[in-house]
Amino acid sequence: MACQKWPPFHGIVRALNGFGTLVIVTASQDAGTVSNKSKLLSWEGFLTRLAGSFGITRSQMDLVWHGPTLGEESHKDKLSPHNKDVGLWIEALYRQSSFPGESFHNFSGPILRHLDASLHWKVLDTHYASGSEPVASMDFCADILVTEVTKALYGRPVYDIQPDLTQQLYDFSEEAWKIVMFEYCKIAARRAANAKDSIIATMRKHIQSPEELF
Numbered sequence: 001m002a003c004q005k006w007p008p009f010h011g012i013v014r015a016l017n018g019f020g021t022l023v024i025v026t027a028s029q030d031a032g033t034v035s036n037k038s039k040l041l042s043w044e045g046f047l048t049r050l051a052g053s054f055g056i057t058r059s060q061m062d063l064v065w066h067g068p069t070l071g072e073e074s075h076k077d078k079l080s081p082h083n084k085d086v087g088l089w090i091e092a093l094y095r096q097s098s099f100p101g102e103s104f105h106n107f108s109g110p111i112l113r114h115l116d117a118s119l120h121w122k123v124l125d126t127h128y129a130s131g132s133e134p135v136a137s138m139d140f141c142a143d144i145l146v147t148e149v150t151k152a153l154y155g156r157p158v159y160d161i162q163p164d165l166t167q168q169l170y171d172f173s174e175e176a177w178k179i180v181m182f183e184y185c186k187i188a189a190r191r192a193a194n195a196k197d198s199i200i201a202t203m204r205k206h207i208q209s210p211e212e213l214f
Contacts, residue, residue, distance in 0.1 A: 047090070048064075048087075051064070053179050053183070064085065064086045064087045065087050066085055067083065068083055068085070097153075110148065111149060111152055114144065114148050124140065128140045147159075150166070150169070158202065158206050161202050161209070162202040165202060168195040168198050168202075169195070169199065172192050174192070175191050175192030179193065179196070
């Protein structure tokens with residue numbers, strides 16, 4: 001992706017090992033200009049870059065973006081009736097959860113019920129405060145935005161596999177810039193790297209678990 005495709009702005013555009021382009025905007029007034037380049041800042045680019053940081057190779061990503069054709073075993077798969085490639089199918093599943101209807105209700109219902117049950121001083125004081133310390137709003141938000149959303153997406157038993165999944169997702173998020181953006185080696189981003197390895201192991205067990213558990 002050539003740098004001249006980008007409009008003038010204050011920042012850095014750098015190619016990253018064949019997995020697209022890293023854009024660092026250093027002036028807030030340029031954020032809109034850059035973000036409007038929707039064809040370059042696409043879901044495909046984001047997922048490809050993120051997958052690369054998780055060790056997915058370029059040849060493996062070609063399979064992710066491969067659209068099934070007539071004659072292939074996966075053609076008209078019941079899980080992807082519109083015959084989308086895996087990458088776009090993942091995006092479609094996320095979008096489906098935000099549309100009005102049964103999918104949205106199934107996704108949002110447990111989250112809203114948990115939020116409603118948690119917004120009481122006794123609950124907040126018991127679960128999100130320590131002694132005379134004030135309520136830790138970050139812990140509360142993590143519980144709602146990470147734990148409950150993850151349970152809604154993957155099923156509550158995923159936390160039986162890894163009870164510390166929320167903390168691992170938080171650890172990865174805190175240092176994700178090191179391995180996603182700048183490709184630090186594991187020793188220089190140990191917190192994120194260890195969290196990433198554990199998350200991958202959890203997802204593998206999740207995939208291998210009997211479907212009826214979820």
